[in-house]
Amino acid sequence: MNEMPSGRPDSPQTCRAARQALTTFLGQPGTKEDADAILFSVKSFAAAMLAYYISLQLALPKPFWAIVTVYVVSQTSAGASLSRGVYRFVGTLVGAVATVAIVPNFVNDPIVCSVILAGWIGRCLFLSLLDRTPRAYAFVLAGYTTSLIGFPSVLDPGAVFDTASLRVQEISIGILCAVLIHRYVLPKSMKGQFAGKLSATLQDARRIARLALAGTPEDNRNDRHQLAADLLMLRGLATHLPYDPGSATLRRETLQLIHDRLARLLPLSTEIEDRVRTLGLGHRDQADELTALVTDVAAWIAAPEAGQDETAAARLIGRARSVQAGLTKHATTPVDRVGANLAGHLAEMIGLIHDCDRLDRSMITGARSPKAVSLYESEPAKGYVYHRDPWMAARAALGSIVAILSGCAFWMWSAWPEGGTAVSILGVCCTLFGNFDAPVPFVVKYIVGSIWGVLISLVYSFAILPQVTNFAVLVAVLAPAFLIAGSLQARVPTTFMAMGITLTIPILAGLGTTYTADFAAFLNTAIALFIAVGFAAVSMSIFQTVPLEVAIDRLLRLSRRDVGRRALGGAPNEARWTSLMIDRTALLLPRQRAVGKTHTDVLDDTLRLLRIGHIAGQLRKIVPQVKGGAGAALRGLLSTIAACFSVRRSTSPAELADLDRRIEALMAMVAASSHNSRWRILDLLIDLRFALGFTATAHEEDPAHDR
Structure with a gap:
């Protein structure tokens, strides 16, 4: 009798604890990933069966292409599914038109x-390799569709128009069903994913x-390299945002x-780090203006809420400019x-x-007016700039x-009946x-998936x-097979192994308008599949594989x-130069990780080249304003830089030493001149010395440095 009252007060606490435990469990990364994968699989299967049903109702001869299309188009977010669907439709239409134009004429x-x-x-x-955005998928599908329709029609060109027309219809139904289901049934917005990644990237930038x-x-080099990769990821996500139902407020x-x-901040952080280390500010005990400024800026950065106070930011910028002007006016040593x-740079x-x-x-x-930003003046926004290499793209295309x-x-030569399918x-x-x-x-992953697909199809x-008698039983x-494969x-x-399953079952299992099992046809198609994919692996290893060292070396030589x-x-x-070099850094990061310790300094070299190119470009803009001997010396210095950073070779120690002497002599000439831009030129020359690795002079020439 006494146990019941004592148990009631605990029941709300028990429920709260249970809810908290469930929330914690569902919030774990692994659990969330599993839930997202299951939801994606269920929605994709529903879209595939809807597309299959509509194709059957329209009496299309090969409705399995609608199923295949759903699994090719479907993405984990609504925006990506719609954009991929649009690109696939455009590519399919262009490929079909091209096939109809080519085959009958020959x-x-x-x-x-x-x-x-x-x-x-x-x-x-x-063209797809040159584009490098998600839009490249349209080019891929234009070639993909031509291959699927064209080669089987080479020996039967009379049916090519009907084949192309039917294929476009089947694929369009698959696209429509995939887009509708992923967009309107428990849609996963990309805006939240993008906002979360952007927030994490901004926090990383502060760190x-x-x-x-x-x-x-x-402590900082790996973070800088990762920031370059994060900017590439953000650009990829942003491409899908216009197609996302919840992203209307995100303006291009x-x-x-x-x-x-963020792109400018990446090399700028290296510039600041070099100077802080050279001046020993991280180890000074004196309360001079510059040290105090560095300390206060670090405190401002460490408090993200302070970034919302425009007055505080403007005050810090004004203070940095004041310190800069004071040190410039009374500069008597290289350290000053x-x-x-x-x-x-702090400003x-x-x-x-x-x-x-x-x-x-x-x-x-x-807000509609990002141009209201006024604390930092720059050129008009350029956004992400992709590295494009026509020679490497041509190499891959020629290999294919x-x-x-x-x-x-x-x-x-062999007159193989299934040869058209294999090709x-x-x-x-x-x-x-x-x-x-x-x-x-x-x-190889696709082959493994195809093996499973063939066995399941069998x-x-x-x-x-x-044994199936109606559509509901068929679904x-x-x-089981499609839900498991979709989750994978x-x-x-x-992903690629699962695609081998989802793209194989609809075709080999005979998901047509009627059940027509033919073991001989099944076996011939399976043999053609494995011969084609196996030959693709062999040929691509010979003609389309680029060794990682070669890819890394080419990116460095182009830089x-x-x-x-x-x-x-x-x-x-x-801005375009900076973004281009950051994209190259993002391309180098996975390659550098793959080769291990062989290229540990490759990413640092790329960021160093970014800084040198940035400074050289700014000095080149100033050249027309500088007359006399200083102007001639500046032009000579830039010509020497151009010669040293030739695409054909690396810069020798002797060339670097000559560059250092030229920079030192030019700094002396500019400092003694009365040119209006002399302090700006000196700043750029100091930046150039640091970027080239000459940081000892400022330290050694100032005996008061360690006072």
Whole structure:
């Protein structure tokens, strides 16, 4: 009798504890990933069955293409699914039109027809590799569709128009169903994902700035490299935002402004770190103005809420400019000039960080005028700039053409009845996997998935489907395989393996308008699949694989070449140059990790080249204003930089020593002149010495440095 009352007061606490435990469990990264994968799988399967049902009702001859399309188009977010669907539709339509234009015109010459089809596919791959945005998927699909429709029609060109028309209809139904389900059934907005990534990136940027003020490069170098990769990821997410139902307030110009400021902050943090370490500010006990300024800026950065106070930011910027002016006016030693240079960089960094905070808030509130930012003056926003390499893209495209033509030669020489199907699959592999430096591991994952797909299809075709009597039962029996495969497709490590399952079952299991199991046809199609994918792996390892060391070396050589071009006046836009080099850093990061310790300094070299090119470009803009001997010396210095950073070779120690002597002599000439821009030129020359690695002079020439 006494136990009941004592238990009641505990029941609310028990419920709260249970809810808290459930919330904690669901909030764990692993649990959330599983839940997202399951939701994606259920929605994709629902869209696939809806597309299949509509195709059956319309009596389309190969409704399984609608199922395949759903799994190719479906993405984990509503915006990405819609954008991918739009790109796939455009690519499919263009590819179908191209196929109809090519095949009938070469009806009497299959060899020429195959060459032209292969050339079209290679061109589509080339354009997709140059684009490097999610829009590149449209080019991939233009080649993909031509391969699927064109090669099976080479020996039967009379049906190519009907085939292309039906394929577009089937694929369009799959696209429509995938987009509708992912957009309106428990949609996952990309805005939240983008906002979370942007918030984390801004926090990382503050940490990078704070560590730079402490002068600790060992703690900061990995963060800087990761920031470059995060900016690339943000750009990829931002591409899908216009298609996302919840992203109407995220404006393109605001995103570009944030990117430009974060991009500038990356090399600027290195500049500040070098000067703090050289001046020993992190170890000084004196309360001089510069040390106090560094301390106060670090405290301001460490308190994110302070970034919302425009008055505090403006006051810090004014104070930094005042310290810079004082040290510049009374500069008697190299250390004074370096201190003034540091103060100027601090003012710029404060403005950058404050602007990022304001722009971030403007996105949250939906403000229309990001141009209201006034603490940091810069050129108009450029946004992310992609590195594009036509030579490497042409290499991959040529490799795909050679592989496809080799397959065509074997097909026509052997008169293999399934040869057209095999070559079409080969062309699909060349376009789908052609954007990787080393595509073979991904092709192997796809082969593993295809093996599972064939085995599952075998069971369905000859054991389960003969017992199915209506559509509802068919959905029920297909659910286990597709739900498991769809869940695997939502996870990055198993995406390609899962695609091997989801793209194989609809075709091999005979999900057509009627049940027509034919073991011989099943076996022939499976053999064609494995021969085609296996040949694709072999040919891509020969013709389309780029060794990581080669890819790394080419990115570095192109960066060195562009430094020389900027020194000679090419590529004058500062924001574009900075963003381009950050993209190259983001491209180098996964490659550097893959090769391990062989290229530990590659990323630092890229950021150093970024700084040198940035400074050289700014000096080149000043050249027309500088007359006399100083102007001639400045032009000579820039010409020497252009020669030293040749694309064909690295800079020797002797060349670097000559550069240092030239810079020192030019600094003496400029300091003694009365030119209006002399302090600006001195600042840039100090920046250049630090970027080149000459930091000892300022320390050694000032005996009072350690007082």
